Amino acid sequence: MSKKKICMVGDFSVGKTSLTQKFVNNVFSEKYLTTIGVKIDTANVGHTKLIVWDVAGRDSLSSINASYLVGAAGVVLVADGSRPHTVDDLNDIWSTVTQRIGDVPAVVALNKADLDDWGVGDDKVTEFRSLGWDVFNTSAKNGQNVPELFERLVEKINA
Amino acid sequence: MSQIEELREIIIGDNAAELGDLKNRLENVERRTTDVAEVLSPAIDAEFRESQARLVSSLQKPVSLGLKKAIRAEPREYAEILYPVMAPSIRRAIAQALSSMMVTINRTIESATSVKGIRTRIQSLRTGIPYAELALRQSLLYRVEHIYLIDRETGMLIDEVAAADTQSLDSDAVSAMFSAIQSFVQDSFSKDSSARLTDLRVGDHNVWVAHGPRVMLACVILGDAPESLKAELYDTLDLIRTEYSAPIAEFDGDNKDFDGVPNLMAPLLQLQLKDSAISKQAKSGRAIVPLIILALVAGFFTYQWFDRSRKVSTVEYYLRQAPGIATTNVYWDNDQLIVEGLKDPDAKIPYGTLASYDLDENELRFNMIPFRSLEVDMELQRFRQEMDLPRGVYLSARNGRVFLYGEAPILWLSNNDARIRQLSADRRLDISNLSASFESVSDMLRDNFDRDDLSRIRMSSLVEDQLTVVQITGELEAGKLALLSALFAGSRWVSITARQRVE
Numbered sequence: 001m002s003k004k005k006i007c008m009v010g011d012f013s014v015g016k017t018s019l020t021q022k023f024v025n026n027v028f029s030e031k032y033l034t035t036i037g038v039k040i041d042t043a044n045v046g047h048t049k050l051i052v053w054d055v056a057g058r059d060s061l062s063s064i065n066a067s068y069l070v071g072a073a074g075v076v077l078v079a080d081g082s083r084p085h086t087v088d089d090l091n092d093i094w095s096t097v098t099q100r101i102g103d104v105p106a107v108v109a110l111n112k113a114d115l116d117d118w119g120v121g122d123d124k125v126t127e128f129r130s131l132g133w134d135v136f137n138t139s140a141k142n143g144q145n146v147p148e149l150f151e152r153l154v155e156k157i158n159a
Numbered sequence: 160m161s162q163i164e165e166l167r168e169i170i171i172g173d174n175a176a177e178l179g180d181l182k183n184r185l186e187n188v189e190r191r192t193t194d195v196a197e198v199l200s201p202a203i204d205a206e207f208r209e210s211q212a213r214l215v216s217s218l219q220k221p222v223s224l225g226l227k228k229a230i231r232a233e234p235r236e237y238a239e240i241l242y243p244v245m246a247p248s249i250r251r252a253i254a255q256a257l258s259s260m261m262v263t264i265n266r267t268i269e270s271a272t273s274v275k276g277i278r279t280r281i282q283s284l285r286t287g288i289p290y291a292e293l294a295l296r297q298s299l300l301y302r303v304e305h306i307y308l309i310d311r312e313t314g315m316l317i318d319e320v321a322a323a324d325t326q327s328l329d330s331d332a333v334s335a336m337f338s339a340i341q342s343f344v345q346d347s348f349s350k351d352s353s354a355r356l357t358d359l360r361v362g363d364h365n366v367w368v369a370h371g372p373r374v375m376l377a378c379v380i381l382g383d384a385p386e387s388l389k390a391e392l393y394d395t396l397d398l399i400r401t402e403y404s405a406p407i408a409e410f411d412g413d414n415k416d417f418d419g420v421p422n423l424m425a426p427l428l429q430l431q432l433k434d435s436a437i438s439k440q441a442k443s444g445r446a447i448v449p450l451i452i453l454a455l456v457a458g459f460f461t462y463q464w465f466d467r468s469r470k471v472s473t474v475e476y477y478l479r480q481a482p483g484i485a486t487t488n489v490y491w492d493n494d495q496l497i498v499e500g501l502k503d504p505d506a507k508i509p510y511g512t513l514a515s516y517d518l519d520e521n522e523l524r525f526n527m528i529p530f531r532s533l534e535v536d537m538e539l540q541r542f543r544q545e546m547d548l549p550r551g552v553y554l555s556a557r558n559g560r561v562f563l564y565g566e567a568p569i570l571w572l573s574n575n576d577a578r579i580r581q582l583s584a585d586r587r588l589d590i591s592n593l594s595a596s597f598e599s600v601s602d603m604l605r606d607n608f609d610r611d612d613l614s615r616i617r618m619s620s621l622v623e624d625q626l627t628v629v630q631i632t633g634e635l636e637a638g639k640l641a642l643l644s645a646l647f648a649g650s651r652w653v654s655i656t657a658r659q660r661v662e
Contacts, residue, residue, distance in 0.1 A: 003331060003412040005313045036343040040335040051315060051335050067342040071313025073412065 003049045004157055005071050009064055009093050010078030011086040012057035015111040018140035019078060020054045023150055037065045045154040064093060066100040074105040074157045076149065081110040081137065084119040090128075105156035106133050109149050113137040273447060300431040301382030306424045307334045308399065308417075309375050310410050314338025317374065317410060318420040322428050337368070337377050369396045373407050378427060391427060398423055467491050473516045474498060474523070477509050482536035484508070484527075495524045502527035503537055505544070535559055538587060546575055551596060562589045566596035569603060569629075572652045594620065594627035595652040604631075607646060612639050621654055629653045634660040 008016040017039065024041035037056040042049060055068050069075070075097055079087040087110065094106070108128050110120050128135050134152050136145040171178060184190050206214045230237045276294070283290040304325040308317040316334035344356045359366035365384065369376040369392040376396045378388070399420060400407065406416035471489050474496060478484045483506025488499040496518070502525070510520050535556040542554050542561065552565040563579065572579075572595050582588035597618055604613060616633040629652065635643060637659050647653040
């Protein structure tokens, strides 16, 4: 079985950990996110074992710990669809990613799709797609598009 | 020659012979086989150089099938070929397994018999941690539980080996976490980018990490390992780096090219028991075993002493109760209980009672001097045997005296009178309530006198000299009176006061 490291990146509180929990085998507790800034889980997608690095979210005081990105075969860019600025921030985050590990396969999760106050316009989705990213409206609450998100990333990594 | 043959001659010309030769070679199977054989080996070599994978792929199935068929057809031959290769490994494995088993058995015995072992068992019951795990922790100096070969860049696990019975989380996640911690520590505390986290300690566990340029070897140790293990860790890492340099450089998450790595890492799974713990526990175990044996021996002798004393007391008690037996000494002589004292020949030893107290008849030996016991019970027994008591006469004992009482036939009284007199003279027998029965006296009179005479005779009871006697009164002729006196002459049980009848 082939193994691939992927990273979940995005702003603070966009639902990266909740999204991950919907899909992975829990190994460590969430306390590691606040202690060393990353939590690692694993998940099997077909014949590929994903080592999922759930990197602590970026906020006004801290940036993503880019050293955790090293060696990642792909990234999941996560934003909160009900908070447009977290969607806009994905461009900055992607910049950090590419500076550290280059242009790796990526998918975008516009999370919290179950909420009514959706704030992502079609133009933003079109922009992301033009960058070669697959965009999924996801919900960690009801599981919407969660497996599809990871499966697509694996497809892109193995392509 | 036909036109076609002419045309062929024109076209082929001198090459006709060569073409014929070629045709022969193609049609001749033997010749063709020889031709292929000539080029087969160089062709394989050339293909191997050209595309190793393609040749291996082509040959894999036929070679594999051929091998299987050949082994099935000639298993003995193949076994002989493989024996020199396999046997030493099998022997080593068996020896190692036996050695481990012996160590386990020894330690189990030691721990089971020692105070510490018992304490550990209690601790296991209290905490719910398996006894074996607690015992191992206490006796371990160190044990290498897990070795991870990790790709430094991605933190992905390349391969791992683990000691038996060690619990582990998802190894891929654990190795990634090692890598994350490495990055975290490096980013947080060290400005030197080449600095590496080499040691971690959490409780009883240590993690030693040997770093190479592309891979690291993380070693999870329970307890305190010697520094020499670090050197071994680096030696193993170097060996892996040397032998697997290409797969390491190309590693992208697939570890299929790292087949032999676990064999290289396995020697690092070392286990060292505490010398002091062994010796202390062994000493403690060794010390307690003689103590237990001593206690058992002491217990056995105490029980024997107690049992023998009990038997002596039992014999003394029941023989004291038995009439006609007086014991002076009761003691053990090897396996015989010797009873010394006096015994009336008529006395009976209560073997039945003694048997119920686990005292076998063969276990007892009596060294008794015979004597005549005057105990009441013995007297009673003896009188019953001697006198053959008739109906209506009874013997009983009261206040240390024997009473013979009732109405006895006059003939029985006459026959036993001497003995009764003797016994009563010794004051051993009270006969104050013994008398001759009227019926027996009357029967005797009826046998010797006619009806007229009998009508003149009266019988009554009279106490004379503390003896109840039958008094006969009346008037009889002189001859009959003489007969009457003769019938009861000498009997103190009948008193005759009859007078001669005057005509």
